[in-house]
Every structure is written in C-alpha cells, then in structure tokens.
Amino acid sequence: MSEYLYLKIPASTANLGVGFDSIGMAIDKYLNLYVQEIEDEEWKFEYLNSELESLPKNEENYIYKVAQQVASKYNVHLPNLKVEMRSEIPLARGLGSSASALVGALYIANYFGNIQLSKHELLQLATEIEGHPDNVAPTIYGGLLAGYYNPETKETNVAHIDVPNVDIILTIPSYELKTEDSRRALPHTFSHKKAVQNSAISNTMICALIQHNYELAGKMMEQDGFHEPFRQHLIPEFEQVKSLAKEYNAYAAVISGAGPTILTLSRKEKSGKLVRAFRTQIPSCTSELATINETGVVEEVVYPS
Numbered sequence: 001m002s003e004y005l006y007l008k009i010p011a012s013t014a015n016l017g018v019g020f021d022s023i024g025m026a027i028d029k030y031l032n033l034y035v036q037e038i039e040d041e042e043w044k045f046e047y048l049n050s051e052l053e054s055l056p057k058n059e060e061n062y063i064y065k066v067a068q069q070v071a072s073k074y075n076v077h078l079p080n081l082k083v084e085m086r087s088e089i090p091l092a093r094g095l096g097s098s099a100s101a102l103v104g105a106l107y108i109a110n111y112f113g114n115i116q117l118s119k120h121e122l123l124q125l126a127t128e129i130e131g132h133p134d135n136v137a138p139t140i141y142g143g144l145l146a147g148y149y150n151p152e153t154k155e156t157n158v159a160h161i162d163v164p165n166v167d168i169i170l171t172i173p174s175y176e177l178k179t180e181d182s183r184r185a186l187p188h189t190f191s192h193k194k195a196v197q198n199s200a201i202s203n204t205m206i207c208a209l210i211q212h213n214y215e216l217a218g219k220m221m222e223q224d225g226f227h228e229p230f231r232q233h234l235i236p237e238f239e240q241v242k243s244l245a246k247e248y249n250a251y252a253a254v255i256s257g258a259g260p261t262i263l264t265l266s267r268k269e270k271s272g273k274l275v276r277a278f279r280t281q282i283p284s285c286t287s288e289l290a291t292i293n294e295t296g297v298v299e300e301v302v303y304p305s
C-alpha cells in the first residue's frame with residue numbers, strides 16, 4: 001500500500017463582531033482528510049461520519065473541484081485519489097467548514113501535484129477563491145488574525161494578534177444557515193458615516209485585544225454595525241445567549257461567521273457555569289467549551305507499516 005497524506009484542518013470563527021470579512025480565529029475542531037493515490041478510473045470520496053453524507057462523491061465535490069482548479073492553474077496533472085473524510089466541524093453553521101475543505105483541497109493539489117506552494121501562496125490562492133481571508137487565514141496559520149484581500153491586486157495581507165486569554169463557548173443551533181442566505185440579508189450600500197463609525201469600533205476592538213483588555217474588546221465586538229443587526233433575526237436564540245452571557249459577566253457574545261453558531265468569550269472562572277446554563281436554558285442548541293487552535297493545518301505523510 002502506498003503512503004497517504006493526512007491533513008488535520010482546524011475550524012474557524014470569523015468576524016468577532018465588527019471584524020466583518022477580515023478577522024478570524026482558528027478553533028480546535030477538525031476536518032481530517034486521509035488522501036491516497038488509487039488505480040481506479042476516478043476519484044473516490046468516503047465519509048467516515050454520517051453528517052458528511054449530504055456531500056457529493058463525484059466531480060461535484062468541492063474538494064475535487066478546487067484541487068483540479070489549482071492543478072490546472074499550475075499546469076500539473078493530479079493522480080486519481082481516494083479521499084476519506086472525518087469532520088468535527090458542523091456544516092453550514094458559521095464555523096468555516098467550507099473554508100477548511102477549500103484549504104484541504106489546496107494542500108491536496110500541492111502535495112499530489114508537487115507544486116511546492118508556500119504557506120503565503122496557499123493563503124493567496126485560498127483568499128482569491130473565498131473572497132476574504134477571515135476563515136482561510138486562521139485555518140492555514142492557526143491563532144487570531146486580521147487580514148485584507150485586495151480584489152484589484154488580488155493580494156492578501158494578514159497580521160497576527162495574540163490569542164485572547166479567555167475561554168470560548170460555541171452555541172450551535174440544530175439548523176443550518178447557508179452563508180449565501182446570510183450574506184443576502186446584508187445591505188448593498190452603507191453610508192460613509194456608518195463606515196467611519198464601524199471602522200472606529202473595529203480599530204478600538206483590535207487595539208483592546210492587543211492590550212489584552214477583553215472588557216473593552218468585548219464592548220466593541222458587541223457594537224458591530226456591519227453584519228449582526230441585519231442577521232440576528234435569522235438566529236432566534238441569539239438574544240437569549242447574549243442575555244445569559246451578560247448574566248455571567250462574559251466579555252461578549254457574537255455571531256460566529258455567517259451564523260447560526262454564537263461565539264461567547266467568557267471569563268475563565270465563569271465558563272463552566274455559563275456553558276451549563278446555556279445547555280439547560282437553551283436546549284435546542286448544542287453548547288460546548290472550545291479552545292483556540294494555534295498551529296493551523298497539520299500535514300503529515302504516513303507510510304503504512
């Protein structure tokens with residue numbers, strides 16, 4: 001049996017309130033891919049957990065499409081592959097599952113096409129496909145990042161920020177919210193005055209995070225005007241999560257990415273009690289303590305013994 005490529009790709013939470021499309025943090029929940037060259041006539045996809053069964057197993061599969069797109073960009077031919085997937089990242093819940101799949105596809109093309117893409121190039125490609133770096137950048141690098149994709153030059157620049165020394169809680173509703181539907185709720189235009197206000201909130205939030213002033217960072221996160229006011233009606237549990245979070249003195253509760261998951265930044269001494277309160281009082285959602293991933297994608301070539 002030939003070697004296989006093992007990829008452990010973290011989930012991510014984007015926006016952190018007012019960092020819409022630019023700020024994101026990697027989360028210790030993983031898409032695991034086991035990829036091996038096969039003799040078959042076509043690629044094979046095998047899903048190791050039932051939540052993935054809704055995904056296509058043919059050439060419509062997103063990983064297949066992106067891997068081939070990258071291979072053709074670099075003029076290389078990929079062998080036929082068997083891709084086994086096991087994922088802890090719930091689909092269409094605002095935890096970056098498709099960004100993780102996209103990053104996985106890039107690593108697959110890079111390895112099996114022997115393209116020799118650097119991490120910087122992987123980020124450029126990922127952002128060009130995704131349109132914004134807030135999920136793909138933390139997925140590739142780990143940690144907390146702010147970034148900007150310039151659609152004219154197609155260049156992405158990112159900056160790391162120390163990961164916050166807080167506990168995080170994910171409250172994951174049982175229903176899906178497709179990113180395209182959640183983006184459709186956003187306004188097409190935004191006044192200059194509002195843009196100035198919200199960039200001031202965002203700048204203050206980032207400076208507060210850099211100073212580890214979570215009180216102030218949380219206060220700014222919760223004043224987002226870029227996306228939450230337009231999306232919160234899509235997530236009926238949001239208000240209840242926010243009010244319980246307040247009751248337990250959490251720093252902030254914000255929509256994770258495009259939703260419907262809600263991210264709470266909690267004081268360490270209160271997080272256990274708060275997550276149990278979420279579980280008891282909002283039983284329709286799964287609430288859990290999560291940790292911040294600081295390593296990004298792990299890539300390993302495994303030789304069977």
Ligand code: HSE
Pocket residue numbers: 014015020021022132134135179182183227257258
């Ligand atoms: N920043 C994006 C959004 C994340 O909120 O729509 C999901 O792609």
